[in-house]
Amino acid sequence: MPLAQKTSSDFEEDFDRKALKSLKARFLQINQGRLERTRKGLSNHQQVFLSSLPMLLHVNHPLLPGYISANTPCGLSQYVPDKDSIRTIKKSARSFEYKHGASNDFNIYSIFLMGSTGTVAHSGASDMDIWIVHNPDLSQKQMSELRLKLNAIQEWAETLSLDVFFFLMDFAKFREGVRNEIGEEDCGSAQHFLLLDEFYRTGLLLAGRFPLWWLIPANKEADYTEIANMLLEKQYIQEDEIVDFGGIAHIPPGEFIGAGMWQLYKGIDSPFKSVLKILLTEVYASEYPNVEALCLRFKQKVYDGETELDELDPYVMVYRRLEEYLLKKQDLGRLELVRSE
Numbered sequence: 001m002p003l004a005q006k007t008s009s010d011f012e013e014d015f016d017r018k019a020l021k022s023l024k025a026r027f028l029q030i031n032q033g034r035l036e037r038t039r040k041g042l043s044n045h046q047q048v049f050l051s052s053l054p055m056l057l058h059v060n061h062p063l064l065p066g067y068i069s070a071n072t073p074c075g076l077s078q079y080v081p082d083k084d085s086i087r088t089i090k091k092s093a094r095s096f097e098y099k100h101g102a103s104n105d106f107n108i109y110s111i112f113l114m115g116s117t118g119t120v121a122h123s124g125a126s127d128m129d130i131w132i133v134h135n136p137d138l139s140q141k142q143m144s145e146l147r148l149k150l151n152a153i154q155e156w157a158e159t160l161s162l163d164v165f166f167f168l169m170d171f172a173k174f175r176e177g178v179r180n181e182i183g184e185e186d187c188g189s190a191q192h193f194l195l196l197d198e199f200y201r202t203g204l205l206l207a208g209r210f211p212l213w214w215l216i217p218a219n220k221e222a223d224y225t226e227i228a229n230m231l232l233e234k235q236y237i238q239e240d241e242i243v244d245f246g247g248i249a250h251i252p253p254g255e256f257i258g259a260g261m262w263q264l265y266k267g268i269d270s271p272f273k274s275v276l277k278i279l280l281t282e283v284y285a286s287e288y289p290n291v292e293a294l295c296l297r298f299k300q301k302v303y304d305g306e307t308e309l310d311e312l313d314p315y316v317m318v319y320r321r322l323e324e325y326l327l328k329k330q331d332l333g334r335l336e337l338v339r340s341e
Contacts, residue, residue: 011223011230020215020236026302027214031205033309034118038204041122045160051088054207055081055098056153057108057132063093065156072145073107073138077240079207107142109133109171110208110243118204121273121315127163131199133208133243136172143168175246193251193293194259194281200248200295202314212242218300221249248293256285276318279338283325294321 039047056066058076086098114129116122132150134143150166157164170178177192200213215237216227224247231237259281284291294317301312310316319338326335 011220011227012234014217014220015231015236017236020231023215023303024210026305026307027210028205030302030307030309030312033307034204035113035206037309038113038118038122043161046162048088048092049157049160049162049164050206051085052092053130053153054079054111055085055089057111057149059098061093061096063096064089065092066149066153068145068148068152071142072149073105073134073142075106076108077106077110077208106240107135107138107146108208109135110210111206112199113204113206114167114199115202116273116315117202119202119313119315127165129165129167130206131167131169131203133169133171136170171243171245175244191255191259193248194255194284196245196248197251197293197295199245201298201317209241209243212237212244213247214299214302216247217303218296221247221296224249248295250289251284251291251293253285253288256281256288276315276322276338279322279325279334280318283321286325294318297321 035050039050042050052065054076056064058074058079058081060067060070060072060074080100081098089098090096110131110133112131112133114131116126117128132146134146138146146168150168154164154166174192200211203211205211212228212231213224215231216224220227228244228247232239259277280294284293298312298314298317306312322338323335326332326338
């Protein structure tokens with residue numbers, strides 16, 4: 001049946017609520033394991049930052065780092081601070097009292113840690129790229145206030161010996177190819193799907209809504225939009241549970257050129273990571289038009305029941321994909337370079 005003629009009922013028989021709940025739990029288990037690995041690699045002060053960040057975006061309070069005004073957008077969706085988080089905050093603001101249900105507006109949808117965080121490539125000296133997914137309906141004035149708040153939190157992180165870069169993300173605009181970011185780091189506007197690939201295989205949910213992408217089978221990525229709509233229409237999931245950056249069934253060839261140029265520039269400061277990413281881009285380009293994004297391998301492993309963190313480590317998976325490619329080409333010189341890195 002042609003895709004245009006497919007309806008939600010054509011996909012529904014492949015899903016049931018119990019299986020989706022189990023799948024979501026598996027992704028969250030992996031996510032939590034990687035978060036724990038991240039925390040173990042940080043100093044005590046840096047761990048304070050990770051524990052505090054959700055609360056700093058959940059409430060506006062003059063005693064807390066990042067406070068701009070009572071009108072700054074706040075309220076973190078699907079977030080209820082536990083006793084440890086409140087205790088951590090009170091260590092730096094002793095008179096702070098958290099009031100449950102203080103915020104009825106949830107303008108922050110999710111907080112994701114990006115890149116090497118929680119992987120074998122992470123260390124206490126690594127910087128942190130953090131996606132702040134916000135309500136798409138925020139006004140320009142509200143966006144300006146939120147930028148100021150994140151800038152202030154970034155300055156506070158520096159006092160804890162942590163380099164943090166925030167990126168404001170509107171998932172609705174992102175699906176249309178538009179990004180609205182802050183920070184000194186930018187991966188280049190021409191890398192929409194390659195950025196999405198990296199997000200899906202490296203992004204760690206610190207707090208908030210989970211990615212709808214988790215629930216779309218890897219072998220049905222081409223039907224992503226139709227399945228996503230079905231899951232919402234049939235109420236397998238609720239809209240306030242998820243963020244939806246879209247699927248990644250295809251990567252346009254123009255992105256490979258932009259990615260290569262960008263990684264050459266980035267290689268000045270991070271040669272190890274850039275070598276791996278340039279080679280991965282080469283692998284993808286060699287497979288065009290039938291590119292198998294590495295995030296889909298990651299997702300398929302999870303669907304197959306894999307939960308071992310070493311097997312799912314994003315940088316281990318990159319290495320194995322490069323090894324597979326270079327061995328096939330008998331390019332032992334570059335393989336040795338990758339291994340030495």
